[in-house]
Amino acid sequence: MRIEAYCDESRQQYFVQPGTAGQQRYVLLGSLWLETAQRSNIKGAVRGLRERHQLYGEFRWRRVSPSRLGFYVDLVNLFFDYPLRFRCIVLPADQLNAIQFHGGDNELMFYKFYYLMLQGWILEFNTYRFFLDIKTNRVRQRLSHLHAILQRSNFFAEIANVQALPANQVDLLQLVDVLIGAVGYRFHHDGTSAAKWTVVRTIEERLGHQIGPTSKCEEKFNIFRWRPGGGW
Helix, strand or coil: CEEEEEEEEECHHHHCCCCCCCCCCEEEEEEEEEEHHHHHHHHHHHHHHHHHHCCCCCCCHHHCCHHHHHHHHHHHHHHHHCCCEEEEEEEEHHHCCHHHHCCCCHHHHHHHHHHHHHHCCCCCCCEEEEEEECCCCCCCCHHHHHHHHHHHHCCCCEEEEEEEECHHHCHHHHHHHHHHHHHHHHHHCCCCCHHHHHHHHHHHHHHCCCCCCCCCCCCCEEEEECCCCCCC
16 A cells, blocks of 8 residues: 655744743644545645635645634545544653753754654555655755665565655645644643634544544544653
């Protein structure tokens, strides 16, 4: 089976700025998984939503607003109605220690957590292609290193490529941004946007429970709240 995953992150500034005393802040990495054979149908469905709501520019979590709420609610329902899967890793910022565990390299720490997120859903005898939003890395070979490590860790799977794409041109990367934005909004409990809370609650209605950490076996909307030393 050929699988693709589209990946993005949210609130990564907390890797280096954990927040003030008494605040719990989280960095989130998210991925949207689908069979390659389903990509055209899913992209066509998103295009259909764009046309119906006359939204032709980039859609992101930060752009959720009352005037565009109908589009974002329909987008959430599209995710649940189509063969799409979401996996998110939630990292407590005050427990991330690049100096102690990653040689003081925040960028290396970032990609180690990307590995952890992706590795959890790689199965033997499948072929995988991973797409990340373009970002400026201090070490230019980060993606090739991630590719190589994923392949070495999965001898009986094929990691065909790990590639950066411009999110403003890729609807599936923008959909990931919306989903991790909603997860972050629930985890931080500090948002005041009624429109964003409506999107969060639409997800929760489809899930049948509040957004929060899930079991390892959750296959549709999987949230792994990482803790130092291991454990789900």
